[in-house]
Amino acid sequence: MSAFLDFGPDAVLLAGLTGDNWRLKDYVARGGYEALKKILSERTAPEQVLAEIKLSALRGRGGAGFPTGMKWGFMPHNAPEKYVICNADEGEPGTFKDRDILRFNPHAVIEGMAIAAYVMGCGRGYNYIHGEIWEVYERCEEALAEARASGFIGSRILGSPFSFELFNHHGFGAYICGEETALLESIEGKKGQSRYKPPFPANVGLYGKPTTVNNVETLACVPLIVKNGGQWFLDLGRPNAGGTKIFSVSGDVERPGNYELRLGAPFAKLLEMAGGVRGGRRLKAVIPGGSSSPVLPGAVMMETCLDYDSIAKAGSMMGSGAVIVMDETRCMVRCLQRLSEFYHEESCGQCAPCREGTGWLAHIMHRIEHGEGRPGDIETLDRVAHNIMGRTVCALGDAAALPVRSFVKHFRDEFVYHVEHRRCQVADHV
Amino acid sequence: MTMPLSVTVCQKIDQAIAKYPAGREQSAVMAALTIVQSERGWLSPESLRDVAAYLNMPPVAVYEVASFYSMYHLKPVGRYVLTLCTNLPCLLQGADKAARHLQEALNIGWSETTADGMFTLLQGECMGACQEAPVLLTNHHRMCCKMTPPQIDALLAQLRAEAAGKERDE
Ligand SMILES: Cc1cc2nc3c(=O)[nH]c(=O)nc-3n(C[C@H](O)[C@H](O)[C@H](O)COP(=O)(O)O)c2cc1C
Ligand code: SF4
Ligand code: FES
Numbered sequence: 001m002s003a004f005l006d007f008g009p010d011a012v013l014l015a016g017l018t019g020d021n022w023r024l025k026d027y028v029a030r031g032g033y034e035a036l037k038k039i040l041s042e043r044t045a046p047e048q049v050l051a052e053i054k055l056s057a058l059r060g061r062g063g064a065g066f067p068t069g070m071k072w073g074f075m076p077h078n079a080p081e082k083y084v085i086c087n088a089d090e091g092e093p094g095t096f097k098d099r100d101i102l103r104f105n106p107h108a109v110i111e112g113m114a115i116a117a118y119v120m121g122c123g124r125g126y127n128y129i130h131g132e133i134w135e136v137y138e139r140c141e142e143a144l145a146e147a148r149a150s151g152f153i154g155s156r157i158l159g160s161p162f163s164f165e166l167f168n169h170h171g172f173g174a175y176i177c178g179e180e181t182a183l184l185e186s187i188e189g190k191k192g193q194s195r196y197k198p199p200f201p202a203n204v205g206l207y208g209k210p211t212t213v214n215n216v217e218t219l220a221c222v223p224l225i226v227k228n229g230g231q232w233f234l235d236l237g238r239p240n241a242g243g244t245k246i247f248s249v250s251g252d253v254e255r256p257g258n259y260e261l262r263l264g265a266p267f268a269k270l271l272e273m274a275g276g277v278r279g280g281r282r283l284k285a286v287i288p289g290g291s292s293s294p295v296l297p298g299a300v301m302m303e304t305c306l307d308y309d310s311i312a313k314a315g316s317m318m319g320s321g322a323v324i325v326m327d328e329t330r331c332m333v334r335c336l337q338r339l340s341e342f343y344h345e346e347s348c349g350q351c352a353p354c355r356e357g358t359g360w361l362a363h364i365m366h367r368i369e370h371g372e373g374r375p376g377d378i379e380t381l382d383r384v385a386h387n388i389m390g391r392t393v394c395a396l397g398d399a400a401a402l403p404v405r406s407f408v409k410h411f412r413d414e415f416v417y418h419v420e421h422r423r424c425q426v427a428d429h430v
Numbered sequence: 431m432t433m434p435l436s437v438t439v440c441q442k443i444d445q446a447i448a449k450y451p452a453g454r455e456q457s458a459v460m461a462a463l464t465i466v467q468s469e470r471g472w473l474s475p476e477s478l479r480d481v482a483a484y485l486n487m488p489p490v491a492v493y494e495v496a497s498f499y500s501m502y503h504l505k506p507v508g509r510y511v512l513t514l515c516t517n518l519p520c521l522l523q524g525a526d527k528a529a530r531h532l533q534e535a536l537n538i539g540w541s542e543t544t545a546d547g548m549f550t551l552l553q554g555e556c557m558g559a560c561q562e563a564p565v566l567l568t569n570h571h572r573m574c575c576k577m578t579p580p581q582i583d584a585l586l587a588q589l590r591a592e593a594a595g596k597e598r599d600e
Contacts, residue, residue, distance in 0.1 A: 093517045093556040124451070131501055132557035134571045167449040172460055173500035173570075175555060189456030190491075191498035207454065250519035250560040257561045291518060291556075322560075324519055338518050342555055 005104070008273055011260035012236070012244055013220055017104040022139065024146040027107035033152055035226035036111050039118060040160040046119045053119070053222070055230030057242035062087055062178075062215030063290065063320050064395075065241070065308050074202035075120040076210050083211040084116045085187075086127040086219055088140075089171055089178040093291035093342060094322030097246040098216035100258050102129070103136050105220070106143035110166065112219035114153060115226055117164045120212060124165045128183050131171040140168045175346040179394045180213040182348065193348045194394035217246060237263035238307045245321050247306065249274040252281065252327035264307040270323065271302075281327040285410070289319020291339050292399030294406030295332075316406070331426045332411040333418045336403060337365040343400035354397040357388040361404055373419035381415075382408055435480050439465055443484060455485045459495050463502055468571075472503040500555075501570045508543040508550035510589050513567040514577070517556040523563035524578065529553075531579040535586060548593065549586075 007014040016030060027033065039049055054069030075082060086109060090098040102109060113125050129137045144166060147153045155163040169187055171177050177186045181195035184206050205211020221243055225233045234242035241263050247270055250256045254275025261270060267286070277283050283298030288306075294316040296304070304314040311318050326335060344362035349355045361384055364377050385401035392398070408415055417425040435443070446461035462481045467473050473496050482489040496502045503511070514532060516525045533539060536549050543550040559565045562575030566585075574585055 090558040091556055094519045094560055095556075096558045096560050099558050126449075130558050131499070131570070132554070132567060133559070133573065135573060169449070169457075170461065170464065171499075172464060172502060174498065186460070187457055188454075189459040189485075189487075189495065191494050207451070248561065250563070251522040256519075256523065256563070324522070326522065330522070335518055335521075338516070338521055342517055345555065 007246070007258055007260045010236075010244055010262050010265075012224060013101065013108070013217070013246060014104070014258065014260050019104055022104055022106060022143070024107055024143070024150060027105065031227065032107055032223070033111055035223040036114050036118075036152065037158060039115065039226065040158050040162060043160070046121065049115065049119045049226060052225055052230035056221075056225045056233035057230075057237070057240055058218065058221055058225060058233065059241050059308065060215055061217035061221075061245065061321065063092065063292070065318055068214065068218055071202070071214075072116065072120050072212060074200070075122075075212055076203070077121070079121075079210045081124075081207075081209045082120060082122040083206045083209060084113055084120060084122040084125040085180075085183065085206065085211060085213040086113055086125070086216055087178060087180065087183060087213050088127055088129045088136075088216045089183060090130050090216070090320075091132075091175040091178050092320045092322060093339070094248060094250050094287065094324040095290050095320040096248045096250075097258050097321065099130075099133055099136055101216050101220050101246075102133075103139050106140050107147065108220040108223060109216055110143060110147050110153065112222035113166060114157070114164050115222050116212070116214065116219060118162055122212075123163060125167070126187055126206075127166070127168045128177070128187060129168055129170050131173040134170070137168060137170045144168060174348075175342075176348045176394075176396060179396060182394065183213065184211065191348075193350050194396075196393055238309070241308050245306065245318075248320075248322045249325065250322070251325040252278045252330070253325050254278050261306060264305050264310070267301050267304050267306055267323075270306060271325070274325075277325065277327050279327075281329065283325065284328045284330055285326045285332065285335075287316075287322075287324040287326075287403070288314075289317045290322040291324070291342065292395075292402060293317040293319040294402050295410060296406075297410050329426060331424050332407055332414045333365070333369050333424065336407040337362075337369040339403050340365040340400070343396065347396060347400070351392045351397070353388045353391040354393075354400070357384050357397065358400045360384045361400065365404075368415065368418050371418070371422035373422070375419065377419055378408060378412070378415050435466065435484060436469065439469055440484070447485075456487055456491070459485055459487065459492060460499070463492070463496055467502060468569075471509070472506050509548050509593055511550045511552060511567075511569050513552040513554040513570065515554045515557050515560075515563070515565045517554075517560075519556065519560035520563040520565060523560070525564040527579065528564040528566070528577050528582060531582050535582065548590065 058068045059065045174192045176182045177192040182192040186192040201211040237243045246260045259273045286301040287295045308318045340362045344358040347354050347358045385404040388397045388401045442465045443462045446458040450457040478492050482492040540553045564577045566574045566577045
């Protein structure tokens with residue numbers, strides 16, 4: 001393990017982490033569990049904690065960016081059985097921040113979940129961990145055992161009347177289980193197929209009981225907000241989106257990795273932190289928020305700041321904060337083809353527009369990429385993508401369609417060239 | 431012929447069951463399948479029936495789960511299942527080279543098993559570790575990072591030596 005991990009000078013979530021200091025004693029030495037201790041010893045009213053979360057303008061880091069305080073406020077007050085779930089099923093291509101939070105600072109998530117449970121009155125929680133990161137699951141099991149042994153999790157926590165049981169649940173290979181209702185089905189021991197909404201999980205969730213699902217990074221912010229105040233967190237970011245954000249930078253950069261920046265920082269700064277485009281080549285395209293967000297031309301991205309509104313204005317989404325960088329040598333047809341294959345593979349198959357549509361997209365992209373494209377294919381791609389959108393049970397359908405529409409929109413020439421010349425326009429193939 | 435679940439397997443499944451509220455044993459089905467697969471290498475129809483009986487679930491419900499999640503094997507596989515992530519971020523960081531190298535070194539394609547039954551090669555989706563691309567999993571449990579061709583050669587040699595060592599012990 002490297003002795004020093006550099007996540008950037010603005011890091012608060014990942015500050016001071018070395019890779020070796022993940023244990024409870026290290027977390028406590030960094031001021032960990034103070035927030036939980038404080039609210040339990042002072043018997044702070046849950047509404048008061050919720051008010052701080054609302055003031056912080058923390059928005060969900062799992063992709064949709066929904067205000068966390070508002071989401072917690074949807075939970076009914078007097079239900080006897082309620083659940084809080086941590087979504088650690090990180091499978092959105094390009095996203096690798098939750099893995100670093102969990103392996104380098106697992107107690108921040110445990111403390112965040114305990115505080116969330118206190119505010120919403122949940123007696124039990126689960127951390128649903130991505131199947132492919134078994135070693136991280138094992139670390140989470142160890143950290144949880146430490147937290148239990150020290151009385152931070154369990155019955156009558158730190159001598160207060162508050163009890164909270166927490167468990168890790170290990171997934172086993174299904175991207176769709178990152179969608180919160182598919183995740184709940186999966187914990188119930190079923191195949192991960194998304195549920196119709198409404199009812200929303202806040203009313204009918206795990207085992208039919210009120211449930212809130214939050215992303216790892218969202219929950220890791222909670223102890224910091226409680227400890228330093230909602231205003232402090234708000235001031236780190238934008239007026240309608242407080243805090244820092246961890247950006248997972250991958251693809252054609254010198255130093256792929258996680259970088260934590262204040263919301264609203266310029267993309268150019270992030271690119272510089274990641275060492276710039278690999279080999280000094282020119283920036284061609286960027287997918288700013290995970291594979292489900294629309295691709296943007298590099299020039300547009302260089303003028304964009306990294307916050308929800310700015311990225312939306314540029315024509316894409318903050319999503320999970322996974323920034324995939326592509327340089328001038330990359331073939332956009334090949335890139336989209338691989339993504340289309342992914343969505344087809346991962347569709348849970350219960351709604352026809354998604355099941356059939358992702359199949360068509362993958363099929364057409366495969367033939368264009370392999371020099372067998374036909375006249376009209378590009379229009380068909382756009383039409384199929386259009387027909388998926390808004391017609392499915394969950395957002396995977398839109399997630400499959402948005403990349404297609406944006407790749408075709410911004411890089412149409414390359415697609416046309418592929419169809420007309422039956423080969424790639426770009427010299428150095430992916 | 432049905433082999434009963436071993437004592438250690440039953441103990442591990444019981445630990446998983448204890449994580450869920452009373453009456454929600456079905457929630458432990460994913461863990462149970464993982465545990466049985468780790469011991470037996472793959473999930474035969476008998477194994478699925480064993481898990482169903484242990485958790486008091488209809489066998490078809492267990493089958494549905496086992497066939498839905500990509501990391502369960504319903505057919506025999508090699509001693510070592512190697513899953514290489516080939517999603518876009520890994521592809522941009524050398525997964526294509528790693529894929530070619532693996533296929534040539536093992537002389538098999540995706541979803542195939544070497545003639546000696548040692549390796550099965552699978553194409554994987556994003557494993558949430560793209561900063562360390564190309565990423566490869568062995569038997570779904572151990573993550574190997576930055577898998578350049580020399581790294582791949584070293585891994586294959588190490589796994590072959592490990593297998594030979596175990597055979598000597600047996
Ligand atoms: C196909 C699909 C995959 C998703 N994958 C994830 C994921 O891996 N992690 C995650 O936190 N949220 C994921 N989400 C979003 C969740 O449904 C949910 O909105 C989120 O966990 C809520 O947490 P937050 O409010 O803290 O962001 C996914 C959504 C969809 C439609
Ligand atoms: S949109 Fe796709 S993934 Fe989502 S529920 Fe429908 S078929 Fe399943
Ligand atoms: S794309 Fe390979 S680990 Fe993410």
